Amino acid sequence: MLYAILSIFLVAAVAPVVHRLTGRASGWVLGLLPAALFVYFLSFLPAVSSGESIVLVWPWMPGLDIQLSFLVDGLSLLFALLVSGIGFFIVTYAGRYLQAHRDLGRFYVIILAFMGSMLGLVLADNLIALFVFWELTSITSYLLIGYNHEDKDARKYALQGLFVTVGGGLALLAGIIMLAMAGGSWELSEILNNGDVVREHALYLPLLLLILLGAFTKSAQVPFHFWLPRAMAAPTPVSAYLHSATMVKAGVYLLARLNPSLGGTDIWFTTLALFGAVTMFTGVFLAFRSTGVKKVLAYSTVMALGTLTMLIGVGTETALLAAMAFLLAHSLYKGALFMVAGILDHEAGAKDFLQTGGLRSALPVTAAFAILAALSLGGVIPLFGFVAKELMLEAVLDAPGLVGILSLFAVLTAILGVAVAAIVGIRPWFGARADTPKTPQHEAPVAMLAGPAVLASLGLIFGLGPGLADQGLINAAAASVQGAPVDGYLALWHGINLPLAISAFSLVAGGLLYWRWEQARRALAWVDRAAEYGPEKGYFKMMDGLVWISEWQTRVLQNGYLRYYVIVTVAMTAGLVGVTAQLFEVSVGTLHFERLQIHEMAIIAILVASMLFAVLTRSRLGAVAALGSLGFTVALVYVLYSAADVGITQVLVETLTVILLVLVLFRLPGFLNLSSSALRVRDAGIALVTGGMITLLILSTLDARLFPSISQYFIEESEPSGYGRNIVNVVLVDFRALDTLGEIFVLALAAIGVYAMLRFRAEDRR
Amino acid sequence: MNMHSLILRTAGHFLLPLLLLFSVFLLLRGHDEPGGGFIGGLVAAAAIVLYLFSMDTESARKVLRVDPRDVLGAGMVLAVLSTIPGVFLGQPFFTAQWWEFTAPVFGDIKLSTVLIFDIGVYLVVIGSVLTIMLNLAEAED
Numbered sequence: 001m002l003y004a005i006l007s008i009f010l011v012a013a014v015a016p017v018v019h020r021l022t023g024r025a026s027g028w029v030l031g032l033l034p035a036a037l038f039v040y041f042l043s044f045l046p047a048v049s050s051g052e053s054i055v056l057v058w059p060w061m062p063g064l065d066i067q068l069s070f071l072v073d074g075l076s077l078l079f080a081l082l083v084s085g086i087g088f089f090i091v092t093y094a095g096r097y098l099q100a101h102r103d104l105g106r107f108y109v110i111i112l113a114f115m116g117s118m119l120g121l122v123l124a125d126n127l128i129a130l131f132v133f134w135e136l137t138s139i140t141s142y143l144l145i146g147y148n149h150e151d152k153d154a155r156k157y158a159l160q161g162l163f164v165t166v167g168g169g170l171a172l173l174a175g176i177i178m179l180a181m182a183g184g185s186w187e188l189s190e191i192l193n194n195g196d197v198v199r200e201h202a203l204y205l206p207l208l209l210l211i212l213l214g215a216f217t218k219s220a221q222v223p224f225h226f227w228l229p230r231a232m233a234a235p236t237p238v239s240a241y242l243h244s245a246t247m248v249k250a251g252v253y254l255l256a257r258l259n260p261s262l263g264g265t266d267i268w269f270t271t272l273a274l275f276g277a278v279t280m281f282t283g284v285f286l287a288f289r290s291t292g293v294k295k296v297l298a299y300s301t302v303m304a305l306g307t308l309t310m311l312i313g314v315g316t317e318t319a320l321l322a323a324m325a326f327l328l329a330h331s332l333y334k335g336a337l338f339m340v341a342g343i344l345d346h347e348a349g350a351k352d353f354l355q356t357g358g359l360r361s362a363l364p365v366t367a368a369f370a371i372l373a374a375l376s377l378g379g380v381i382p383l384f385g386f387v388a389k390e391l392m393l394e395a396v397l398d399a400p401g402l403v404g405i406l407s408l409f410a411v412l413t414a415i416l417g418v419a420v421a422a423i424v425g426i427r428p429w430f431g432a433r434a435d436t437p438k439t440p441q442h443e444a445p446v447a448m449l450a451g452p453a454v455l456a457s458l459g460l461i462f463g464l465g466p467g468l469a470d471q472g473l474i475n476a477a478a479a480s481v482q483g484a485p486v487d488g489y490l491a492l493w494h495g496i497n498l499p500l501a502i503s504a505f506s507l508v509a510g511g512l513l514y515w516r517w518e519q520a521r522r523a524l525a526w527v528d529r530a531a532e533y534g535p536e537k538g539y540f541k542m543m544d545g546l547v548w549i550s551e552w553q554t555r556v557l558q559n560g561y562l563r564y565y566v567i568v569t570v571a572m573t574a575g576l577v578g579v580t581a582q583l584f585e586v587s588v589g590t591l592h593f594e595r596l597q598i599h600e601m602a603i604i605a606i607l608v609a610s611m612l613f614a615v616l617t618r619s620r621l622g623a624v625a626a627l628g629s630l631g632f633t634v635a636l637v638y639v640l641y642s643a644a645d646v647g648i649t650q651v652l653v654e655t656l657t658v659i660l661l662v663l664v665l666f667r668l669p670g671f672l673n674l675s676s677s678a679l680r681v682r683d684a685g686i687a688l689v690t691g692g693m694i695t696l697l698i699l700s701t702l703d704a705r706l707f708p709s710i711s712q713y714f715i716e717e718s719e720p721s722g723y724g725r726n727i728v729n730v731v732l733v734d735f736r737a738l739d740t741l742g743e744i745f746v747l748a749l750a751a752i753g754v755y756a757m758l759r760f761r762a763e764d765r766r
Numbered sequence: 767m768n769m770h771s772l773i774l775r776t777a778g779h780f781l782l783p784l785l786l787l788f789s790v791f792l793l794l795r796g797h798d799e800p801g802g803g804f805i806g807g808l809v810a811a812a813a814i815v816l817y818l819f820s821m822d823t824e825s826a827r828k829v830l831r832v833d834p835r836d837v838l839g840a841g842m843v844l845a846v847l848s849t850i851p852g853v854f855l856g857q858p859f860f861t862a863q864w865w866e867f868t869a870p871v872f873g874d875i876k877l878s879t880v881l882i883f884d885i886g887v888y889l890v891v892i893g894s895v896l897t898i899m900l901n902l903a904e905a906e907d
Contacts, residue, residue, distance in 0.1 A: 002853075059858040068853075644800040652808035656895060659815055663902045723864060723876060724797035732802060733884045734862050740883075741845055744890040748838050751894035755835070758901045 001056045001070045001123065004037055008116035015112055016105030027095015027447055030108055034087035034115060041080045048077045049476045051485060055125055055189050071125035071189050074476025078324065079122035079253055081473070086245045086335050087115045089451030094237040096447040097342055101235075107147060111241070114140035118246050122253055125188045127176045134172065134218075134250065138165040141247050145234040157230040160539065164217050164227045172214025172254075178207035183261065192483060195261040208262055211254070212271060219251025219305045222279045223535035229286075229298040236345060239294055240338030240451075244301055245331040252308045256323065260483030263315050272313025273402055277409040279306030284416040288423075288513070289524055291354050293341045297334065300377065300420050303413060304330040310406065311395060312481070319395035321470075321488045324477040326388040328469060329376060329459065333385060336373040336455040337424060340366055343448055344428060349438030353427050357434035365443050367429040369456040374425025376459040378418045378510070379503060384462040384469070386503070387490050389414065393499035411502055418510020423517065466490035567686060574690040577697055586700040603640075606633045620665055628658045645728040771820070778820030782829070785813030793888050797876075803884035807891025814892075815899050823903045834900060838893025845886030848879040 011018075011033050019026040047054065053073035060067045072080075091111065098104045117136035124130035139162070146158030182201035183191035191198065198204060215221075220228035228248060232239055242248065255272065262268060283302030290296045304326070311323035343366050350356045360367040376385030396410045397403065443449070462469045470490040478486045494500065513520060557568070580586075607630060614626035631654035638647035675683070714727050714735060722730035732740050789810035796802030818826035827833075852861030864878045 058853060058856070060853070061860070062858050645802065645805065648800060648805050649808065652805065652812060655812060656808065656815070656899075659819075660899070660902070663899070667905075722862075723878070723880075726796060726798055726800060726802070728800075729796045729802040729884075732804065733797075733880045733887070737849075737860055737862075737880075737883060740887060741849070744842065744845060744887055747894045748842055748890055751838060751897040752835075754898045755901050758905050761905075 001072070002058050002068060004040055005116055005120050005123070008033065008037070008112055008119065012109050012112035012116065015108035019105040019108055024099065025095075026104070026108070027092040030095070030112070031088050031092040033112070034084045034091060037119070038081060038084040038088060041077060041084060044072050044077055045472065048072060048074055049472055051476060051479065053189070053480065055187075057125075060129075066128050066186065067126055068129055069125035069187060069189075070123045072123065073480040074473060074478070075253070075256055075324075075480040076122050078328065078473050078477040079249070080119055082328070082331050083115060083118050083122065083246050086241060086331065086451075086455070089335070089339070089454065090237050090241040092447045093240070093339055093342070093451050094235070096445050097237055097346060098235060103147070107144075107235070110140055110143045110147070111238070114144060114242070114247070118250070121250055127180055127186045127188065127191075130188070131169075131173055131176055134214075134254075135166065135169050137247050137250060138162060138169055138218075141165070141231075141238075141242050144238045144242060145231045147235055147238065148233070151233070154233040157227070157233045161227045161231045163543070164224055164539070168214040168217025168224070171210045171217075175207045175210030175214060178203045179211065179258075179261075182207060188257065192258075192260045195264070195483065198261045199265055204262075204265075205267070208267065211258065211262070215251035215254045216275065216309075217251070218254075219248050219309065220279075220302050221251070221275050221306065221309060222282050223538075225279060225282060225302045226534065226536040226539065228302055229290075229295050232292075232294040232298050236294065236338060236342030239298070240335055240342065243298060244334035244338050248301065248305055249308075249327065249331075252305060252312070252327070255309060255312045256320075256481045259312055259315065259320075259481050263312070269313050269315060269401065273310050273399070273406060274313075276306045276308070276310025276313055277406050279303075280310060280413050281409045281416075282306070284413045284420060286527075287420045288416050288517075289521060289527055291352050291521075293344060293351055293353055293356075293428075294338070296353065296420060296423060297337055297341060300417070301330075301334060303417065304334065307392060307413070311392060314395055314399045314406070316395060316398060316400065317478070317482060317486055317488055318391060318398060320478045320481045321474065321486060321490070322388060322391035322395045324474045324481065325384070325391055325466075325469065325490055328462070328474065329384045329388040332455045332459045332462075333373040333376040333383075336369060336452040336459075337377065339448065339451045339455075340370040340373070343444040343452075346448070347438070347440040347442075347444055348436035350428070350436045353423055355434060355436055356428035357431045358429070359433075359436070359440065360429040361433075362440040363443055365449055366452065369449070369452040371425045371429065372456040372460060373452065374421045376456070376463070377424065378421030378507075379414065380421075380507070381503075382460070382463045382492055384459045384466070387463055387466050387492055390494055390499045390503065391490065393502050394494070394497075397498060411506065414502060414506035415509040415513065418506050419513040419517070422511065422514035426514070463492060466492055567683075570690045571686055574686070574693040577693045578689075581693075581696065581700070586696070588696060588699045589702060591699070600640075603633055603636060618671060620668070620671055621662075624658060624661045624665065627661075628654055631657070643728070645726065774820040778817045782813050782817045785816070786810055789813065789888075793884060794881075796884060797880070803887030804891055807888040808895070810888070811892045811895035811899070814896055818899065818903060823900055826900065826903075830896070834893045834896035836893075837889050838897060841886045841889025841891075841893055843886075844889065845883050848882035848886060851879055 011030070015030060018029055022029045044054065053071060056070045056072070058068040091108070094107060094111065095104075098107055101107070114137060117133045117140055120133035121130060121137055124133055142158050142162040145161050146154050148154045179191065179198065180186045182198045182203045183194045184197065185191055185194070201207075217224045228243060231243055234242070280303050283299050283304070283306055287296050287299035287303060290299055307326060308323050308330075311319045311326065343363065344350045344356065344359075347363060347366075348356065348359060372383070376383035379385045379389035393410060393414070396406045399406055467490070474490060475486050475488075478488075610626045610629040610633065614623045614630065617623050617626065631650060635647045635650035635654065638644075638650055714731055717735075718724060718727045718730045722734045724730040724734070789806040791806075792801035792809055793803055793806030794801075796806065814826060814830060817829060830837075849860045851863050853859050855861075855863070862878055862880045864876060864880075866874065866876050869875050
């Protein structure tokens with residue numbers, strides 16, 4: 001499993017090389033990887049569909065309880081199969097769709113990295129690992145939306161998507177930490193069995209709200225739905241992958257995943273069901289209003305995400321079964337339709353439904369599969385979408401509460417959904433031949449047709465044989481969402497009942513709406529004006545505010561005068577230390593001046609003398625030299641107390657610091673006394689207080705020992721477990737190597753920072 | 767920047783290889799005796815800086831052959847890579863791996879991911895110090 005996920009990142013790293021070597025065939029070559037992974041995941045199917053869940057563990061940082069562990073059960077396997085299966089079609093599709101794009105190599109890198117992150121996210125058992133993969137999907141999707149980075153809008157909306165999802169990610173992090181505290185473990189597999197403990201815990205409400213915030217932003221629930229249609233600035237394969245099948249479903253995945261431990265409470269039910277229902281209706285309403293091909297599809301995705309959230313909230317067995325079936329149905333038809341949208345753009349140059357019409361003779365194969373997928377979207381018998389929709393209606397009618405509101409939204413959504421399906425399935429293909437920007441010369445290439453063909457056909461196959469889907473995986477997936485085995489099953493024909501009647505009614509009403517589409521859109525023109533006051537307005541206001549605050553704080557805090565930086569930093573430190581010392585009534589131990597040796601007194605004398613000289617001298621070089629002597633004397637102290645390594649380091653660092661200062665000194669103007677005496681008194685005061693405070697701190701730590709010193713452990717363990725006699729080095733590179741890694745990162749950043757400052761200043765001057 | 771000092775130039779020429787050798791010596795013996803990647807890196811950087819002072823930035827760059835930023839990057843990569851092998855042996859990330867063997871001339875040799883990590887630190891220190899120093903010195907001109 002670890003290798004499976006690692007392999008994607010490794011292949012992503014070499015993808016540009018593969019692309020250069022294989023040229024036109026690169027999509028097929030790189031598609032081998034997701035295909036292989038699909039087969040690999042398929043091998044888990046027999047065990048998982050018989051109800052097993054498999055946990056695979058790799059220790060990572062056992063000291064912090066962080067491990068790389070993977071959980072394979074119905075839910076995660078369903079997602080993994082979708083991600084790798086649709087991923088295969090996307091990679092091959094993109095190979096043709098973006099063939100002429102000069103950055104196709106870069107595209108492969110990011111889309112494969114995204115695929116790896118998404119697989120990691122759905123398979124992770126450890127919460128921290130899950131969070132890391134979650135953020136990775138946000139970052140890679142940012143790069144994908146902004147793929148055409150020379151386009152201003154692409155950059156802007158990529159950033160918007162990033163801010164919304166990463167902002168939610170921060171909330172999620174806090175929520176996850178609380179969840180681990182409440183559940184007593186970082187492992188999902190353990191937390192999910194501890195549902196009662198979590199639900200009874202005092203932190204339940206805050207952690208629930210934080211996690212919901214994370215899931216809702218990622219899955220574009222109202223009021224965060226605005227970023228998803230904007231993300232259509234991405235190339236079409238990206239939209240087909242991220243915004244239909246995978247990334248936006250991550251939020252839904254999280255809700256489904258945590259249902260056994262968080263679900264079942266009133267607040268869970270109310271929040272999810274209401275937000276889901278509102279999102280579902282908003283999505284389908286805006287889809288009906290839009291004319292852009294990708295925009296219609298994006299808004300109908302918002303509808304699907306709302307439906308899924310609502311069903312998970314309702315939480316009955318039927319609802320969860322419906323959620324999983326709907327998830328599968330939606331991934332199949334929406335993936336297919338987005339790829340069709342790409343074909344429309346690629347072959348006919350059409351990006352808007354109003355530009356299209358009568359294309360079925362020019363693109364007969366595309367049309368056939370588009371219609372098949374649209375039928376599933378509309379929930380027409382005998383497609384899989386119908387099975388899912390029937391079950392959804394049944395679940396809503398049997399909901400444990402709010403039946404009236406939820407049913408109303410569900411019926412309205414079903415009607416508009418049919419109309420949207422008609423827009424997608426009829427408008428471009430039938431009627432009078434419209435003048436598309438480009439006249440289609442030929443049918444789309446195989447690489448681009450394969451995806452829609454297979455995905456749309458699967459919608460028909462699962463529709464005719466729902467047993468294939470539920471016996472295979474849907475039941476197991478619903479069981480892992482419910483946290484208990486599921487008895488229900490999927491069926492094409494439920495007999496003549498209320499859901500069927502609603503379906504039939506919605507077909508007729510939706511058909512009528514489509515017939516009057518133009519009039520209906522005109523009648524709804526006020527929505528555009530209202531939308532100016534929508535949540536997106538709030539987002540832009542917030543961004544403006546953020547920029548304003550950072551400009552203000554830059555003016556005040558980052559004012560460019562080193563002396564103020566130093567004063568603020570030093571005074572803050574002294575203040576915080578002082579307050580803490582007051583609060584905890586820190587006491588200073590007794591000092592034994594009589595034990596001072598003569599050579600120690602000499603060292604102190606040198607220290608004090610060089611310090612005084614540095615402060616009083618009127619020569620900069622003199623001050624630098626005095627500071628140097630101060631440093632060397634400190635090194636002497638280290639050596640006296642037999643810390644040879646520290647002493648050597650101190651000497652070297654001092655040497656280099658003096659050299660650095662000398663290099664800088666050349667560039668300063670002559671020495672002048674510009675500070676008034678009042679300012680100098682203030683500076684002296686701050687310096688004295690800070691110095692005193694630090695002295696106090698050190699003296700008090702010498703006496704107060706809350707824990708036994710760890711140095712004894714290092715001394716004892718250095719040779720047996722670190723294989724080294726130099727304890728300082730063993731600590732640096734073995735015992736505390738993680739700290740060292742952090743430090744060299746800081747060092748590198750500092751160097752790059754200095755480099756950038758020097759270079760950019762030089763360029764500015766030119 | 768040239769100090770135009772014959773003594774300094776001559777000394778710089780002779781001291782550079784010696785100091786570099788010494789820095790590698792410090793790096794390699796660091797695990798058992800005073801030394802290590804950090805100290806070794808500082809000595810090596812100081813050696814180049816001495817050369818820089820005795821000659822000029824151009825010849826310092828020439829003697830270095832590669833851009834110090836690349837040294838920095840290579841060090842980071844080495845340090846990060848050294849943390850990974852343990853994972854493949856089913857141990858926690860960052861667990862040190864040791865390979866001890868006896869070579870005909872050198873005697874007992876201890877190789878380890880710790881050493882790789884330390885070499886990474888060594889390179890990062892050299893890279894950082896020299897990136898700063900060389901650019902500061904060049905900004906001078």
